[in-house]
Amino acid sequence: MTTTTGTTTTTGALGTARTRVEGREKVTGAARYSGDIPLPELAHGWLVLSTIARGRVRSVEADTVLAMPGVLAVLHHENAPRVSLDYMGMIGPPDPIIGVFQHDRVPFRGWPVALVVAERPEQAREAAEALVVQYDQESHDIDFFAGHPDVYTPGDSPFGAAETTKGDIEAELAAATFVVDAEYTTPEEHHNPMEPHAATARWDGGRLEVLDSNQGTTYVAGELAQIFSLDAESVRVRSEHVGGGFGSKTVRPHQVAAAMAATVLDRPVRVVMTRRQMFSTIGYRSPTAQRVRLGADASGRLRALDHRSECVTSTVHEFIERSATVGRVMYDAEAHHTSDRVVRLDVPTPTFMRAPGEAPGSFALECALDELAEASGIDPIALRVRNEPDRGPVSGLPFSSRNLVACYEEGARRFGWADRDPRPGLRREGRWLLGTGMAAASFHSGAGPSTAGVTAEADGTFTVRINAADIGTGARTGIALVAADGLAVDPDRVRVVMADSDLGPAMIAGGSMGMRSWAWAVSIAVRELRERLALGGDIPPEGITARSDTAEAIGALAQKERHSFGAQFAEVAVDVTSGEVRVRRMLGIFAAGRIVNPLTARNQLVGGMTWGISMALHEEAVRDRASGGHVGPDLAGYHFAANADVPLIEADWVDDPDPDDPVGIKGVGEIGIVGAAAAIANAVWHATGVRHRNLPIRPDRVL
Numbered sequence: 295m296t297t298t299t300g301t302t303t304t305t306g307a308l309g310t311a312r313t314r315v316e317g318r319e320k321v322t323g324a325a326r327y328s329g330d331i332p333l334p335e336l337a338h339g340w341l342v343l344s345t346i347a348r349g350r351v352r353s354v355e356a357d358t359v360l361a362m363p364g365v366l367a368v369l370h371h372e373n374a375p376r377v378s379l380d381y382m383g384m385i386g387p388p389d390p391i392i393g394v395f396q397h398d399r400v401p402f403r404g405w406p407v408a409l410v411v412a413e414r415p416e417q418a419r420e421a422a423e424a425l426v427v428q429y430d431q432e433s434h435d436i437d438f439f440a441g442h443p444d445v446y447t448p449g450d451s452p453f454g455a456a457e458t459t460k461g462d463i464e465a466e467l468a469a470a471t472f473v474v475d476a477e478y479t480t481p482e483e484h485h486n487p488m489e490p491h492a493a494t495a496r497w498d499g500g501r502l503e504v505l506d507s508n509q510g511t512t513y514v515a516g517e518l519a520q521i522f523s524l525d526a527e528s529v530r531v532r533s534e535h536v537g538g539g540f541g542s543k544t545v546r547p548h549q550v551a552a553a554m555a556a557t558v559l560d561r562p563v564r565v566v567m568t569r570r571q572m573f574s575t576i577g578y579r580s581p582t583a584q585r586v587r588l589g590a591d592a593s594g595r596l597r598a599l600d601h602r603s604e605c606v607t608s609t610v611h612e613f614i615e616r617s618a619t620v621g622r623v624m625y626d627a628e629a630h631h632t633s634d635r636v637v638r639l640d641v642p643t644p645t646f647m648r649a650p651g652e653a654p655g656s657f658a659l660e661c662a663l664d665e666l667a668e669a670s671g672i673d674p675i676a677l678r679v680r681n682e683p684d685r686g687p688v689s690g691l692p693f694s695s696r697n698l699v700a701c702y703e704e705g706a707r708r709f710g711w712a713d714r715d716p717r718p719g720l721r722r723e724g725r726w727l728l729g730t731g732m733a734a735a736s737f738h739s740g741a742g743p744s745t746a747g748v749t750a751e752a753d754g755t756f757t758v759r760i761n762a763a764d765i766g767t768g769a770r771t772g773i774a775l776v777a778a779d780g781l782a783v784d785p786d787r788v789r790v791v792m793a794d795s796d797l798g799p800a801m802i803a804g805g806s807m808g809m810r811s812w813a814w815a816v817s818i819a820v821r822e823l824r825e826r827l828a829l830g831g832d833i834p835p836e837g838i839t840a841r842s843d844t845a846e847a848i849g850a851l852a853q854k855e856r857h858s859f860g861a862q863f864a865e866v867a868v869d870v871t872s873g874e875v876r877v878r879r880m881l882g883i884f885a886a887g888r889i890v891n892p893l894t895a896r897n898q899l900v901g902g903m904t905w906g907i908s909m910a911l912h913e914e915a916v917r918d919r920a921s922g923g924h925v926g927p928d929l930a931g932y933h934f935a936a937n938a939d940v941p942l943i944e945a946d947w948v949d950d951p952d953p954d955d956p957v958g959i960k961g962v963g964e965i966g967i968v969g970a971a972a973a974i975a976n977a978v979w980h981a982t983g984v985r986h987r988n989l990p991i992r993p994d995r996v997l
């Protein structure tokens with residue numbers, strides 16, 4: 295349940311709540327997801343994943359299953375087409391898991407070792423499950439813990455420096471009046487989009503065509519072209535409807551396996567992943583072990599901020615969960631140090647998962663701030679306000695806008711923070727201990743180059759063509775609203791054609807940058823179209839089209855600290871008999887740029903906050919040391935917040951248009967999860983007087 299008052303000003307179409315334009319299609323089942331689209335001659339591939347965590351494939355005993363009903367082929371490292379992973383992709387070099395069946399090495403349990411293709415999916419599945427793969431097994435190491443002897447500092451990347459340092463941490467800590475030194479852990483967590491990953495590949499007139507479920511077809515088509523050594527124009531990827539992504543719907547083994555099989559069999563091949571397969575093939579959020587040391591003077595001003603995080607990557611690819619980066623934006627201190635280190639284990643490579651870095655990082659940092667508030671006797675909000683920086687604490691750059699204090703004020707007013715007794719463990723209602731907590735949030739705001747076309751049709755309607763991805767966020771609707779606002783027409787007169795790599799390059803739905811990037815391109819094409827329409831004259835049958843490309847404008851943006859901000863509040867009840875934590879209410883107030891569609895923006899924020907409940911209380915992937923694989927990799931074994939776990943959540947915002955964005959957007963995709971788990975953990979402390987520094991806050995840990 296969500297409620298709202300809506301504090302944003304409503305101007306034109308922007309700010310008007312609109313249901314999704316494809317909502318009816320989706321709820322009636324008319325919307326076809328990539329695994330649903332019928333095709334003649336379609337064959338079905340089923341992935342076979344390794345059952346050992348390290349070693350080599352000795353043999354794939356394909357003959358037996360080739361004799362099974364309907365089986366067409368078994369692809370594995372000895373017979374699969376060769377592909378190339380020697381390229382730099384849009385989000386870095388490729389994770390070798392996508393170059394399926396190229397060698398006999400097995401770097402973790404759940405590594406794809408074969409694809410069984412059959413006439414029907416049931417036949418493919420039965421044969422895949424019957425396929426005998428022999429291995430030469432080697433010993434593996436999957437144990438992540440703080441201070442692992444093999445932990446190392448990675449190189450810097452476009453996603454951030456591994457380490458930043460300013461001043462003398464030890465000296466400032468020694469001179470501080472109040473000191474917090476605490477260690478926090480977050481477990482391995484998994485994306486579980488409702489729609490599993492699914493791709494259908496076919497050759498059509500010399501082009502590789504892929505019907506897929508992904509976060510951006512420009513990106514997926516570009517990578518597939520590289521992998522199969524094809525011209526960019528020879529690959530077309532479409533992704534009309536997507537049932538969630540969260541960072542996982544990128545290039546994954548299934549698209550490559552489907553394209554290989556389509557090539558070998560010369561007919562369309564579909565590969566759909568199962569939920570269990572997704573646990574080892576689509577990436578996940580690394581577990582983290584974090585240490586935060588804070589030192590403050592008598593007034594609560596930070597003298598030292600030291601945030602060190604360790605995470606996991608695989609032996610075949612490096613991905614860093616940049617948990618320590620959040621303090622580079624949030625708080626300044628005389629001495630300031632942040633570092634992200636990593637250890638290679640025999641596990642799959644983690645990847646981007648909603649608010650990568652900020653989600654686990656804000657848990658540690660914002661809990662540590664709460665501990666400092668306790669130690670200093672300063673109110674948690676007052677402490678944060680006292681430490682508001684006027685420039686980027688590490689970069690020294692100005693903020694494009696930073697309306698965090700407005701979030702605190704509005705949030706405190708609506709949550710009733712002023713009435714709070716800060717002492718812990720005092721409020722009891724039957725067997726429940728009650729408490730409240732808060733935390734701050736930030737997530738970077740950016741834009742990626744995009745192209746768009748907007749056509750004034752002869753019938754008085756308008757068509758927007760942009761290769762955007764609607765991963766369930768309502769992007770299609772938002773784009774229609776942005777175009778309608780610019781054209782000053784009713785949104786019903788605007789249709790949006792998207793999610794097709796043939797439309798030209800555009801930003802992915804990722805990094806909370808989708809809507810901002812696409813709206814930028816659409817707004818420029820709309821402006822140009824209006825200028826042409828203002829010249830008058832009839833619209834020809836093919837319409838009048840204006841196009842845009844934002845690459846230059848985005849490249850020319852001045853360097854600034856660009857972020858969304860937010861204040862999270864939670865009230866919890868803790869059952870002293872069972873250790874169960876129930877979240878009773880949550881409130882998030884965000885400064886997240888101009889809001890395009892209050893309805894779908896609120897969906898994003900509430901969705902993120904819901905995930906914060908999940909992160910705080912439920913989610914935890916458990917690995918079995920003996921097998922190296924997961925225990926219960928499905929929605930029964932991996933519990934995330936269900937309806938019964940989720941109380942009243944309110945999400946709202948303060949006015950915060952981005953001054954450098956043509957539409958004023960910052961992005962709302964990820965900030966909702968940031969700080970949410972910390973607010974809950976801080977509320978649990980307030981209820982019980984006990985700090986819980988290891989997520990999730992399970993009943994057995996509370997008791």
Ligand code: MOS
Nearest residue numbers: 541647648804805
């Ligand atoms: Mo998001 S983790 O950038 O899809």
